[in-house]
Amino acid sequence: MSSAAATYARNSKTTASPRxxxxxxxxxxxRQLQDVVENWRGPDSRLTSAILFNRKLxxxxxxxxxxxxxPLAAEIRQNIANIGIFVMKQTVExxxxxxxxxxxxxxxxxxxxxxxxxxxx
Numbered sequence: 001m002s003s004a005a006a007t008y009a010r011n012s013k014t015t016a017s018p019r020x021x022x023x024x025x026x027x028x029x030x031r032q033l034q035d036v037v038e039n040w041r042g043p044d045s046r047l048t049s050a051i052l053f054n055r056k057l058x059x060x061x062x063x064x065x066x067x068x069x070x071p072l073a074a075e076i077r078q079n080i081a082n083i084g085i086f087v088m089k090q091t092v093e094x095x096x097x098x099x100x101x102x103x104x105x106x107x108x109x110x111x112x113x114x115x116x117x118x119x120x121x
Contacts, residue, residue, distance in 0.1 A: 019117045019118070020117070020118060022061075022114075022117050023113075023114040023115075023117035023118045024114075025057055026057065026110040026111070026113055026114040026117070027110065027111065027114045028053075029050070029053055029054040029057050029106075029110050030106075030107045030110035030111050030114070032046075032049070032050035032053055032054070033050045033051075033054060033103045033106055033107045033110075034103075034107055035050070036050050036100065036103060037100045037101075037103050037104070037107070040100040042098065043098040047094075047098060050103075051091055051094060051095065054087070054091070054106060054110070055087075055088065055091050058083075058084045058087045058088065059084075061080055061084055062080065062081055062084035062085075064080075065077040065078075065080040065081045065084070066081060083109060083113075086109075087106060087109065090102065090105055090106055091106070094106075
């Protein structure tokens with residue numbers, strides 16, 4: 001087997017499901033936010049970057065939740081949208097009045113949903 005074929009075979013076995021990819025993205029956002037908390041130096045580019053990444057991620061989740069072709073039950077889609085609205089409101093609050101303790105709720109939400117997506121909840 002050629003090197004390229006061997007690499008493809010290895011990667012095709014380790015390709016994550018969409019749920020796992022979503023969980024990994026949520027955990028990445030949580031790690032970025034946690035890093036800001038642990039190394040708080042006031043509002044800086046790390047905070048801006050972490051908040052922006054998390055906001056973009058939740059914008060995608062919210063857009064998908066309200067999409068007519070989303071196969072999830074209406075109640076689940078509504079719950080995702082409601083959490084997304086909370087995340088957006090919390091993000092505005094953090095941007096308006098930055099404080100490390102305000103990031104905890106975003107970190108907890110991301111970690112808890114990631115655990116559920118990965119079947120660890």
